[in-house]
Amino acid sequence: MAVVKLFGAWFSPYAYRVIWALKLKGIPYEYIEEDLRNKSPLLLQYNPIHKKVPVLVHDGKPICESTVILQYIDEIWPQNPLLPADPYDRAAALFWIKFADDKLYQTDGEEQQAAVKEWLEMLEVMEEHALIGGKKFFGGEEINMVDMAFTIVAYWLGVIEDVVRLEIFEPHKFPLVSLWIQNFKSILVIKENLPDADKMFALLKHGREMMLASKSN
Amino acid sequence: MAVVKLFGAWFSPYAYRVIWALKLKGIPYEYIEEDLRNKSPLLLQYNPIHKKVPVLVHDGKPICESTVILQYIDEIWPQNPLLPADPYDRAAALFWIKFADDKLYQTDGEEQQAAVKEWLEMLEVMEEHALIGGKKFFGGEEINMVDMAFTIVAYWLGVIEDVVRLEIFEPHKFPLVSLWIQNFKSILVIKENLPDADKMFALLKHGREMMLASKSN
Structure with missing residues (x-):
C-alpha cells in the first residue's frame, strides 16, 4: 500500500482540510506535526517555495497547497467525492x-x-x-x-x-x-x-x- | 452546436488566457468586449460577485475566474490538453x-x-x-x-x-x-x-x- 504522510500544524485550518479529506476517503496516513517557528529540513525540502503546511507526501512525492492537495486526493481516491462530477x-x-x-x-x-x-x-x-x-x-x-x-x-x-x-x-x-x-x-x-x-x-x-x-x- | 460566448476586455491578460485556450482547442466563440468603466447589465448578471472579466458563457451558463474557466474548457473539450493527464x-x-x-x-x-x-x-x-x-x-x-x-x-x-x-x-x-x-x-x-x-x-x-x-x- 502506498505510503501517505501529512505535514501539518495542529491549529492550521488548511491542514484540517487535508485531514478531513483523508478521513472521509478512509485513507490511512502518518501525521507529522511541524513546529512553524522551527521548521523541519523535510518541510523546507518538500515545500521550498512557500515553506508552509500542509504538505502531503504520496509515494515519496510532495504536493503543496491545500486546494491542490484536495483535488489530487479526489483524483487518486475517487470514493466519497470532494468535487461534483458534472x-x-x-x-x-x-x-x-x-x-x-x-x-x-x-x-x-x-x-x-x-x-x-x-x-x-x-x-x-x-x-x-x-x-x-x-x-x-x-x-x-x-x-x-x-x-x-x-x-x-x-x-x-x-x-x-x-x-x-x-x-x-x-x-x-x-x-x-x-x-x-x-x-x-x-x-x-x-x-x-x-x-x-x-x-x-x-x-x-x-x-x-x-x-x-x-x-x- | 453549443453556443460559446466570452466577455473580455482587450487589455486583460486573464481574458487572453481564455482566448488562447479556446483557439488552441479550435472552439468557435462570440467575443463581447466589455467597457470596464461602464459594465454591461449582462456582465453584472453573469458575475455578480466579482463583476469582472473574463466570463465564459456556455449554453447560457456563466463560468467566472480564468483558472476555473480553463479547467472547465479542458474538461468539456479534451483535445490539445491544457493540463497533464497524470x-x-x-x-x-x-x-x-x-x-x-x-x-x-x-x-x-x-x-x-x-x-x-x-x-x-x-x-x-x-x-x-x-x-x-x-x-x-x-x-x-x-x-x-x-x-x-x-x-x-x-x-x-x-x-x-x-x-x-x-x-x-x-x-x-x-x-x-x-x-x-x-x-x-x-x-x-x-x-x-x-x-x-x-x-x-x-x-x-x-x-x-x-x-x-x-x-x-
Missing part, C-alpha cells in the same frame, strides 16, 4: 473555493478594521449567493470541498472573535450560514477532528499581544 | 498556476517598490524552480495552462516597465525565463492574439497618471 457544477465549486481562499488571504495580516470588512463581505456572499436554495451543504446533501474551504467561518472565526473581543458573525443576520455551520459540525469526521478551542485561543491571544507590542515600540 | 503532474501544474495567480494579485495595486519586489520574487522562482530541466515550456514540449498563467511576464510586464520607466526583468539574470518567453511567443495562437503594445502603453500610462494625481491631492 463539469459545470465542478466549475461552480472551484469558483467558490477560489473565492473563499482569496478572501481568507485578504483577512490575514490586515489591520483589524479592514479584516472585519472582508469577513463581513465573505459572510454576506455566503448567505446571499453560495447557500441559497435550501441546501444542507454548499454542494447539496453531502459535504464537499467547498464546505472545507469555507470552514474557517464555522469554527476558527469564533476563536478569533473571542481574541479580538468583537462579534463579527451575528447569527441572526446570517440564518443560512448559521444552519450550514450546524450541519457542518454535525458530520462525525469534522466534529472529531477540530483543534482545541482553548489552546487555539491562547495561541492567537499570545500572537496578537506580540503583534501589538511590536507596533507600539 | 494526477501528480496535474497537481504540480495547479500548484504553479496558483503561485502565479497569487503573485500577480500581490503585484496589483501595491506601492511600486513592493510590487517590484513581488515581480522579482516571481521571476526568481520561475528561473530557479519552475523552468529547470531544459524544458521548452513549463509542462515540457507543449504549451499548457501553466504557461498561460505566467504569461504576464512574457508580454504585459514589458509594457509596465515602459510605463514606470524601470527595468524589472533583466534578461541576463533570468536566462531560462528569457528562453521560455521566446518559445511562448513563437506559438502562432499566442503571437496572433496579443493586445497592441502601444495602445496598452497609453492606457496604463493614463491610469498611472490618474493614480499619482489622486495621491497628490
Whole structure:
C-alpha cells in the first residue's frame, strides 16, 4: 500500500482540510506535526517555495497547497467525492473555493478594521449567493470541498472573535450560514477532528499581544 | 452546436488566457468586449460577485475566474490538453498556476517598490524552480495552462516597465525565463492574439497618471 504522510500544524485550518479529506476517503496516513517557528529540513525540502503546511507526501512525492492537495486526493481516491462530477457544477465549486481562499488571504495580516470588512463581505456572499436554495451543504446533501474551504467561518472565526473581543458573525443576520455551520459540525469526521478551542485561543491571544507590542515600540 | 460566448476586455491578460485556450482547442466563440468603466447589465448578471472579466458563457451558463474557466474548457473539450493527464503532474501544474495567480494579485495595486519586489520574487522562482530541466515550456514540449498563467511576464510586464520607466526583468539574470518567453511567443495562437503594445502603453500610462494625481491631492 502506498505510503501517505501529512505535514501539518495542529491549529492550521488548511491542514484540517487535508485531514478531513483523508478521513472521509478512509485513507490511512502518518501525521507529522511541524513546529512553524522551527521548521523541519523535510518541510523546507518538500515545500521550498512557500515553506508552509500542509504538505502531503504520496509515494515519496510532495504536493503543496491545500486546494491542490484536495483535488489530487479526489483524483487518486475517487470514493466519497470532494468535487461534483458534472463539469459545470465542478466549475461552480472551484469558483467558490477560489473565492473563499482569496478572501481568507485578504483577512490575514490586515489591520483589524479592514479584516472585519472582508469577513463581513465573505459572510454576506455566503448567505446571499453560495447557500441559497435550501441546501444542507454548499454542494447539496453531502459535504464537499467547498464546505472545507469555507470552514474557517464555522469554527476558527469564533476563536478569533473571542481574541479580538468583537462579534463579527451575528447569527441572526446570517440564518443560512448559521444552519450550514450546524450541519457542518454535525458530520462525525469534522466534529472529531477540530483543534482545541482553548489552546487555539491562547495561541492567537499570545500572537496578537506580540503583534501589538511590536507596533507600539 | 453549443453556443460559446466570452466577455473580455482587450487589455486583460486573464481574458487572453481564455482566448488562447479556446483557439488552441479550435472552439468557435462570440467575443463581447466589455467597457470596464461602464459594465454591461449582462456582465453584472453573469458575475455578480466579482463583476469582472473574463466570463465564459456556455449554453447560457456563466463560468467566472480564468483558472476555473480553463479547467472547465479542458474538461468539456479534451483535445490539445491544457493540463497533464497524470494526477501528480496535474497537481504540480495547479500548484504553479496558483503561485502565479497569487503573485500577480500581490503585484496589483501595491506601492511600486513592493510590487517590484513581488515581480522579482516571481521571476526568481520561475528561473530557479519552475523552468529547470531544459524544458521548452513549463509542462515540457507543449504549451499548457501553466504557461498561460505566467504569461504576464512574457508580454504585459514589458509594457509596465515602459510605463514606470524601470527595468524589472533583466534578461541576463533570468536566462531560462528569457528562453521560455521566446518559445511562448513563437506559438502562432499566442503571437496572433496579443493586445497592441502601444495602445496598452497609453492606457496604463493614463491610469498611472490618474493614480499619482489622486495621491497628490
